[in-house]
Amino acid sequence: MAEMTYLQAISDGLRTEMRRDRRVFVLGEDVGVYGGAFKVTLGFQEEFGSWRVIDTPLSETAIMAGATGAALMGMRPVAEMQFADFVSCAWDHLVTVAAKQRWRAGTPVPFVLRLPSGGGFSGGPFHSQNPESSFAHIPGLKCVCPATPEDAKGLIIAAIEDPNPVLFFEHKHLYRRIKGEVPEERYTVPIGKARIHREGTDVSVITWGAMVYTAEEAASQVDASVEIVDLRSVMPWDKQAVLESVRKTSKVLVLHEDTRSGGFGGEIAATIAEEAFEDLDAPVRRITAPDTPVPFSPVLEKAFIPQVEDVARGLRELVDY
Amino acid sequence: MRSAVAIARLAEPSGSLQEVKEWGLDREDLLQIYRNMLITRGVEERGHILYRQGKIPGSFYTGRGNEAAAVGVAMAMGPDDVGTPLHRDMGVHITRGVEPWRIFAQYMGRADGPTRGRDGNVHMADVRLGLIAMVSHLPAMLPVAVGAALAFRIREERRVAVGWSGEGAMSRGDAHEGMNFAGVRRLPVVFICDNNQWAYSTPTHLEYAIDHLADRAAAYGFDGVVVDGTDVLAVYREARRAIEKARDGGGPTLIECQTLRMEGHAVHDDAFYVPKELFERWAERDPLERYRTWLREHADLNDAEEEEMTGQVKRLLNEALQRAEESPQPDPADLHDGVYASPEDLDTPHHK
Numbered sequence: 001m002a003e004m005t006y007l008q009a010i011s012d013g014l015r016t017e018m019r020r021d022r023r024v025f026v027l028g029e030d031v032g033v034y035g036g037a038f039k040v041t042l043g044f045q046e047e048f049g050s051w052r053v054i055d056t057p058l059s060e061t062a063i064m065a066g067a068t069g070a071a072l073m074g075m076r077p078v079a080e081m082q083f084a085d086f087v088s089c090a091w092d093h094l095v096t097v098a099a100k101q102r103w104r105a106g107t108p109v110p111f112v113l114r115l116p117s118g119g120g121f122s123g124g125p126f127h128s129q130n131p132e133s134s135f136a137h138i139p140g141l142k143c144v145c146p147a148t149p150e151d152a153k154g155l156i157i158a159a160i161e162d163p164n165p166v167l168f169f170e171h172k173h174l175y176r177r178i179k180g181e182v183p184e185e186r187y188t189v190p191i192g193k194a195r196i197h198r199e200g201t202d203v204s205v206i207t208w209g210a211m212v213y214t215a216e217e218a219a220s221q222v223d224a225s226v227e228i229v230d231l232r233s234v235m236p237w238d239k240q241a242v243l244e245s246v247r248k249t250s251k252v253l254v255l256h257e258d259t260r261s262g263g264f265g266g267e268i269a270a271t272i273a274e275e276a277f278e279d280l281d282a283p284v285r286r287i288t289a290p291d292t293p294v295p296f297s298p299v300l301e302k303a304f305i306p307q308v309e310d311v312a313r314g315l316r317e318l319v320d321y
Numbered sequence: 322m323r324s325a326v327a328i329a330r331l332a333e334p335s336g337s338l339q340e341v342k343e344w345g346l347d348r349e350d351l352l353q354i355y356r357n358m359l360i361t362r363g364v365e366e367r368g369h370i371l372y373r374q375g376k377i378p379g380s381f382y383t384g385r386g387n388e389a390a391a392v393g394v395a396m397a398m399g400p401d402d403v404g405t406p407l408h409r410d411m412g413v414h415i416t417r418g419v420e421p422w423r424i425f426a427q428y429m430g431r432a433d434g435p436t437r438g439r440d441g442n443v444h445m446a447d448v449r450l451g452l453i454a455m456v457s458h459l460p461a462m463l464p465v466a467v468g469a470a471l472a473f474r475i476r477e478e479r480r481v482a483v484g485w486s487g488e489g490a491m492s493r494g495d496a497h498e499g500m501n502f503a504g505v506r507r508l509p510v511v512f513i514c515d516n517n518q519w520a521y522s523t524p525t526h527l528e529y530a531i532d533h534l535a536d537r538a539a540a541y542g543f544d545g546v547v548v549d550g551t552d553v554l555a556v557y558r559e560a561r562r563a564i565e566k567a568r569d570g571g572g573p574t575l576i577e578c579q580t581l582r583m584e585g586h587a588v589h590d591d592a593f594y595v596p597k598e599l600f601e602r603w604a605e606r607d608p609l610e611r612y613r614t615w616l617r618e619h620a621d622l623n624d625a626e627e628e629e630m631t632g633q634v635k636r637l638l639n640e641a642l643q644r645a646e647e648s649p650q651p652d653p654a655d656l657h658d659g660v661y662a663s664p665e666d667l668d669t670p671h672h673k
Contacts, residue, residue, distance in 0.1 A: 025475060027471075051474065051475050052475065054471075054506075056502060057498070057501055057502055057505060059498040059501065059502055061464060061494060061495050061498045061499075062464045062467065062495075062498035062499055062501070062502040065461065065463075065464030065465045065467065065468055065495065065498075065499065066464060066465075066467055066468035066471050066502065067468060068465050068468055069453075069464070069465040069466060069467060069468020069469040069470070069471065069472065069482070070468040070469065070471050070472040070475070071468075072448070072453055072465070072468070072469060073403070073468075073469045073472035073473070074472065075471075075472045075475065075476075077468075092458055092461055092495070093461065093464070093465075096456050096457075096458050096461060097456055097458075097461055097462075097465060100456070101454065102659055102660070102661065102662045102666065103439060103659050103660050104436045104439040104440040104444070104454065105435070105436060105440070105445070105446060105448070105453075105454035106435075106436075106448070106659070106666075107448050107453070107454070108662035108666045108667055109662075110662070110667065139660045140660055140661065142661070163661075163662035163663065163664055163666055163667050164661050164662050
């Protein structure tokens with residue numbers, strides 16, 4: 001085991017696969033000489049050369065379509081959007097081409113798209129979003145959202161191994177803030193399996209990404225036994241793990257950093273209502289960002305992103321229900 | 322006012338038999354080209370009949386007028402090259418060896434079509450024949466072809482990708498991003514622009530403000546060529562040059578094939594907005610008729626040979642139609658299969 005930041009764990013997983021499998025290559029804006037805007041691929045070009053660590057023009061469409069074409073020809077591209085927000089420029093290739101190609105034409109498109117996402121540092125409306133629910137809605141795409149360094153490494157390797165287009169949402173606010181023990185050898189974490197971040201019996205929090213830590217802090221402030229289910233991936237998502245936790249605690253809070261309407265929490269809440277209604281002792285509670293763009297000012301952003309005190313209040317209300 | 326300066330090279334028309342032989346085509350190849358063009362047109366003509374019989378769901382699209390451009394380019398591709406043909410490029414599928422009965426099954430949404438009823442019309446491809454299935458968002462396939470070329474370049478394979486678009490698709494950002502990336506990296510890709518003069522009902526003067534779309538190649542740092550898209554041998558020669566240049570590390574080429582879309586955008590469109598005289602003028606340059614005349618004048622195509630060939634094509638298509646009509650409807654129970662790929666799906670020639 002070695003102590004790594006969340007960011008180092010992603011780099012380590014990616015480097016492990018590039019050393020192991022010559023089909024794996026990286027492409028994106030500033031990923032080569034500069035090592036990526038967040039330095040996830042720092043030193044990669046020196047090690048793997050400029051044809052496996054490809055600095056592209058500022059062209060998200062060409063990046064995503066290029067990854068699609070190369071994947072169809074047997075490569076294992078790992079593309080980077082400099083910020084997850086810029087994936088809007090690559091939407092067509094993800095949704096129209098890559099997502100549907102296996103189903104309609106029988107040809108798999110095995111690539112990974114890395115998406116530095118999330119807010120908390122005044123990135124404003126175009127450098128802070130969490131667009132996972134938009135893509136979880138598209139049949140054919142997988143969406144992974146690790147919260148811990150260990151999961152980040154195991155899931156990036158699993159994503160590269162996966163025969164499908166996998167969107168890897170890496171939360172920027174976790175990059176250097178979160179450290180943990182990470183196995184040095186190669187391993188995978190299964191896509192679609194949740195992890196119980198904290199066991200409890202009174203109330204369940206279903207969440208993923210940076211909100212796992214917000215939930216953890218909130219849980220330590222309330223006088224109740226809180227179970228935190230870290231989904232780790234939202235498509236496919238571990239319905240079984242969620243239902244098991246709900247059946248155990250009978251009270252559930254769904255928490256995400258994405259905005260509320262159409263956020264993936266709605267799907268989780270609906271599933272709980274359909275399949276575990278009789279087990280509930282309180283209405284399913286959602287805590288999410290409001291339905292606005294992500295604001296720039298620290299004061300406004302604090303009002304936008306669910307805070308520890310918001311979650312703690314929600315937990316207390318559920319416990320008292 | 323358009324620029325008076327020609328940037329792209331204007332290709333010569335096809336020449337004598339001797340010249341054609343120098344490009345590597347023997348007489349059998351020349352007859353094969355004609356056969357492929359006849360099959361291409363025959364498939365689409367029979368598609369019209371199937372449509373009128375109510376056997377094709379949705380709409381129906383053809384590439385009438387584009388047969389020479391499609392077949393000419395496909396003949397110039399090597400066996401390991403790949404391409405992303407669009408809905409006017411049936412001749413590419415035929416030349417690469419897709420069996421007509423599977424195309425009819427595709428038209429009718431049957432279980433034996435390449436997409437098993439999951440997608441319609443020419444939204445299909447056989448990856449084993451080096452083709453990648455198009456999507457409706459037409460220029461989307463250009464940067465996908467660039468990605469295929471990127472794979473070849475990374476692996477240092479002597480393979481070339483061919484990306485197709487129409488002149489309409491050239492207005493979208495995908496075309497720009499794909500060509501720019503390909504130019505920057507000198508990737509082994511050839512861009513074919515079938516300029517059929519109409520993007521649905523929109524004429525070229527409302528689509529672009531330069532003389533030739535191939536002129537844009539200069540802005541991406543590679544060569545542009547304008548060729549008469551009704552002259553199959555000229556198309557073949559230019560495509561062959563561009564493909565071999567790309568194979569040798571010379572980077573991309575943009576080839577603009579000038580044609581006219583001889584029917585509406587799709588079967589529901591009677592193309593009332595296209596001047597009648599334009600249709601009449603281009604009908605005189607019908608690609609099949611032009612090539613037939615060339616074969617008779619330069620390659621001694623005689624009546625008996627021609628009769629034999631048209632008879633063969635007719636039998637092929639009749640049998641294909643019958644086989645396609647016998648193909649079952651897809652099973653709704655299978656709808657969920659294959660939304661996600663499984664590891665066994667990677668057991669294809671391209672993933673080995």
